[in-house]
Amino acid sequence: MRIVLVGPPGAGKGTQAQYLAKNLSIPHISTGDLFRSNISQGTALGRKAQEYTSSGRLVPDEVTIAMAKDRLEEADAAEGFLLDGFPRNLGQAEALDAYLRDKEVTLDGVLDLEVPEDEVVKRIAGRRLCRKDGAHVYHVSYNPPKTEGVCDVCGGELYQRDDDTEDKVRVRLEVYHSETEPIIDYYKAQDLVVTISALGTVDEVTRRAMEALGAAESV
Template sequence: MRIVLVGPPGAGKGTQAVLLAQHLSIPHISTGDLFRANISKGTELGRQVEEIIRSGGLVPDEVTVAMAADRMAQADAEDGFLLDGFPRNIAQAKALDELLHESGHKIDAVLDLEVPEDEVVKRIAGRRTCRNDSSHVFHVEYKQPSEAGRCDVCGGELYQRDDDREETVRKRLAVYHEETEPIIGYYREQGLVVTIPALAPVPEVTRRALAALPERRVAGE
């Protein structure tokens, strides 16, 4: 099964992508992970991406598509994959369709995680990160530390990253609406989009997504 997962920042795509890929026994392919992997391995594409990022530029569509194509061609993706963060715009969606068509495949479903914009802002702007370890993340409402402003794990100071400030979040949402949201319409014309209400506990969102998949094949079934 070949799946595209879409949704605004803060919709829980990363969490759901991992869980869905595990249930379906297919690899989770994230553009962020692809960039980091290629950079760490020193591939030609990785060197291109590293230079672009270092100079503050945007990675061109053709480079992103090339990385995704290389990953989708690997043996563990032969029976399917779940794409997270790709395609990011209409040009990438069309390139993906062409790639899959050449190999006799197609996208089976596009899962659109739907979360109200005010909730997205609340989720992201409420995050507080430990200065000692950025993997320790709390939330002013959903995951409060035992001691205000202090990390439960190491006691480090909790702070709000610049990326998590409300004005930055709203800018990220504007970019999503302008660049990525149009792919939902593109795939809807192909009858592939299923909208998943994602304002619910993580297990319930996963259940809804799995139930919505056509002819789903879940690990262990």
């Protein structure tokens, strides 16, 4: 299957992408991984991306698109893939369509994870990370530590990332609504979108997603 995963920040895209890719035996391709891989390998595209990220600027679409195309050329993506974080806007969606047309293949579905805005804010603003190791993540409501402000595993101090405050989360949501949400209508016009609720446990959402993608594949 060839799938695009969309949804607002805090919808659980990264978690669901990993589960779905494993269940469907296709590679999970995320924008973040593309950037990290290209930068760490010192590719020409990675060096270009780093010029922008190191100065706090957005990486231009043409660089992101080129990275995605390179990744889709790899052998493991020949029979399918799950794209997470790409395309992020209409220009990227159109570029992906053009690439797939050249390859004479099409997307099988666009999975839209739907979450109420207040829930997104609650999920992200309540998140706390361990300052000591960075690996352990807690939530003040859903997964609180045994001792407030202290990591259960290593005793490190828990903190809130600067961009996880409620004000900044709402700004990220505004960017999502203005830049990324329009691709949902773009793909709806192609009859590709299946929308599911991203509320519930990880397993519940995964089961919902697999059922929706099965329906999309049979259309």
